[in-house]
Amino acid sequence: MIKTHPYVKSLMQFMDASPCNFLAVQSMKDILIANGFTERRLDDKLAWKVGDKFFITKNDSALFAFKLGKKKPDETGFKIIAAHSDSPCFRIKPHAEMHGEGGIVRLNTEVYGGPILYTWFDRPLSIAGRVIIKGKDALHPKTMLIKIDRPLMSISHLAIHFNRAVNDGNKLSKQTDMLPIIAKVNDKLESENMLLKLVASELKIKIDEILDFDLMLYDTEKACLFGLNNEFISCGRLDDLSMAHAGITAIIEAKDDKATCVTAIFDNEETGSGTKQGAGSPVLANILLRLTVASGGNYDAFSRAIAKSFMISADNAHAFHPNYASKYDPTNHPALGDGPCIKINANCKYMSDAHSAAIFRSLCEAAGQPFQYFVNHSDVAGGSTLGNILTGQMDIEGVDVGNPLLAMHSARETASVADHIAMIEVMKKFFDK
Numbered sequence: 345m346i347k348t349h350p351y352v353k354s355l356m357q358f359m360d361a362s363p364c365n366f367l368a369v370q371s372m373k374d375i376l377i378a379n380g381f382t383e384r385r386l387d388d389k390l391a392w393k394v395g396d397k398f399f400i401t402k403n404d405s406a407l408f409a410f411k412l413g414k415k416k417p418d419e420t421g422f423k424i425i426a427a428h429s430d431s432p433c434f435r436i437k438p439h440a441e442m443h444g445e446g447g448i449v450r451l452n453t454e455v456y457g458g459p460i461l462y463t464w465f466d467r468p469l470s471i472a473g474r475v476i477i478k479g480k481d482a483l484h485p486k487t488m489l490i491k492i493d494r495p496l497m498s499i500s501h502l503a504i505h506f507n508r509a510v511n512d513g514n515k516l517s518k519q520t521d522m523l524p525i526i527a528k529v530n531d532k533l534e535s536e537n538m539l540l541k542l543v544a545s546e547l548k549i550k551i552d553e554i555l556d557f558d559l560m561l562y563d564t565e566k567a568c569l570f571g572l573n574n575e576f577i578s579c580g581r582l583d584d585l586s587m588a589h590a591g592i593t594a595i596i597e598a599k600d601d602k603a604t605c606v607t608a609i610f611d612n613e614e615t616g617s618g619t620k621q622g623a624g625s626p627v628l629a630n631i632l633l634r635l636t637v638a639s640g641g642n643y644d645a646f647s648r649a650i651a652k653s654f655m656i657s658a659d660n661a662h663a664f665h666p667n668y669a670s671k672y673d674p675t676n677h678p679a680l681g682d683g684p685c686i687k688i689n690a691n692c693k694y695m696s697d698a699h700s701a702a703i704f705r706s707l708c709e710a711a712g713q714p715f716q717y718f719v720n721h722s723d724v725a726g727g728s729t730l731g732n733i734l735t736g737q738m739d740i741e742g743v744d745v746g747n748p749l750l751a752m753h754s755a756r757e758t759a760s761v762a763d764h765i766a767m768i769e770v771m772k773k774f775f776d777k
C-alpha cells in the first residue's frame with residue numbers, strides 16, 4: 345500500500361530526477377508547470393492577479409512558488425514554507441583530469457558542504473549539474489543542464505590488506521583519498537579534454553562552446569524503499585529535497601484562496617546560506633515587497649504583511665539511532681515514523697519558540713497527524729538551518745521543523761515513508777482555508 349501511495353511514488357521519482365540542486369530546481373519547475381503554474385523571471389514586472397500561480401527561479405538553483413490570495417498581503421500576511429535544494433557532495437574542479445600510472449585517469453574534486461566522506465566509496469557515480477555555453481555576447485552566456493545517467497566513475501577504497509587498522513578509525517584526506525577514477529586510457533590524444541568532450545557530446549554541442557560548468561558527482565543507484573513493510577526510504581539528498589518535495593506538493597494542493605501561499609526553496613544552506621540565492625540574501629523579502637507593492641501597498645503595508653505572516657522552515661531532524669543512544673537527548677529523541685519534528689534550541693539556533701511551536705503543533709493536530717520534538721543532547725552541538733538566517737532579512741514569525749532522518753549527510757540517508765506523508769498533510773493544513 346505504501347509503495348503505491350501517490351506522495352511516495354512522486355517522492356521517489358523526484359529524488360531520482362534530482363541528483364543535485366540545479367536538477368532539483370528543474371524537477372520542481374516541471375512539477376509546478378504540470379500543475380498550472382507559470383514561470384516569471386526576477387526581472388519581469390510583477391502584477392497582482394488574484395488566484396495567479398507562478399514561480400521564479402534564482403541562479404537556476406533556488407525557486408520561489410506563489411499562489412496569490414483574494415486578500416492583499418497586508419490583510420492576511422503571507423503563509424511561507426521554506427526548504428533548501430542543495431546537499432553535501434563533490435564538485436569537479438577546473439582542469440580536473442589527473443593522468444597517472446597505467447593510463448588511469450582520476451578527476452580532481454572539491455568537497456561541497458559536510459558529507460560523511462567514507463559513505464561515498466565504491467559506488468557507481470556519475471555527473472550532474474549545469475554547463476555555461478557561449479551566448480549572443482560576453483555578458484549573456486547560456487545555461488544547459490546535464491545529467492548523465494550511466495555510471496562513469498568510482499571513488500575506490502584502499503584494500504584492507506594495506507591498512508589492517510582501517511576499521512579502528514581511518515582519517516581521510518579530501519584531496520588525496522577521495523578522487524574518483526573515471527577512465528583507463530592508453531591513447532594520449534583520446535585522453536585529452538575527456539571531461540569536456542563527454543559533456544559536449546552529451547549536450548550535442550561543440551567543445552569550444554563550453555565556457556564553464558558547475559558539475560557535481562552523484563550516486564547513480566536509485567531511491568528505494570526498504571523494511572519488512574517498506575516503511576523506510578533510502579536515498580541520497582533526502583536532506584533537504586524530501587522537505588522541498590513536501591513544500592512543492594503542499595502549494596500545488598493549497599486550498600487557501602484568501603492568503604498568499606509561498607514555497608521558497610533556497611540554495612547553499614549546506615555552506616551557510618551566504619549567496620545571492622541563499623536564505624541569507626534578500627531575494628525572498630524583495631519579491632514579497634514587490635508583490636505587496638503590486639497589490640497597491642507601500643512599505644508600511646509590506647511591514648504589516650510581514651507582521652501577520654508565518655513561516656514553516658522545513659529541514660530534516662536527526663532520528664533516534666538505536667546503535668548510538670547516548671548521543672541523544674534523554675527525553676526528546678524523535679523516532680522514525682512517529683511524525684514531523686518541531687526543532688527546539690535554547691540558544692536560538694532554531695527560530696522555534698513556544699508560540700510558533702504551538703502553532704505547528706495545532707496544525708499537526710488539526711491534520712490528524714502525530715508530531716515530536718527534537719532537542720539536542722546538551723553536550724552535543726547541533727547544526728543550524730534556514731529559519732534563523734531568514735529572520736536576518738525579515739522579522740517574520742516561524743518555526744523550524746523537519747522529518748527525522750538517519751545518517752544525515754551520508755551518500756544514502758534513511759527516512760520514514762509515513763513521516764513524509766504526514767508532513768505533506770500538515771503543510772496542506774497550513775495552506776488550507
Ligand code: ZN
Nearest residue numbers: 583584659660
Ligand atoms: Zn538540511
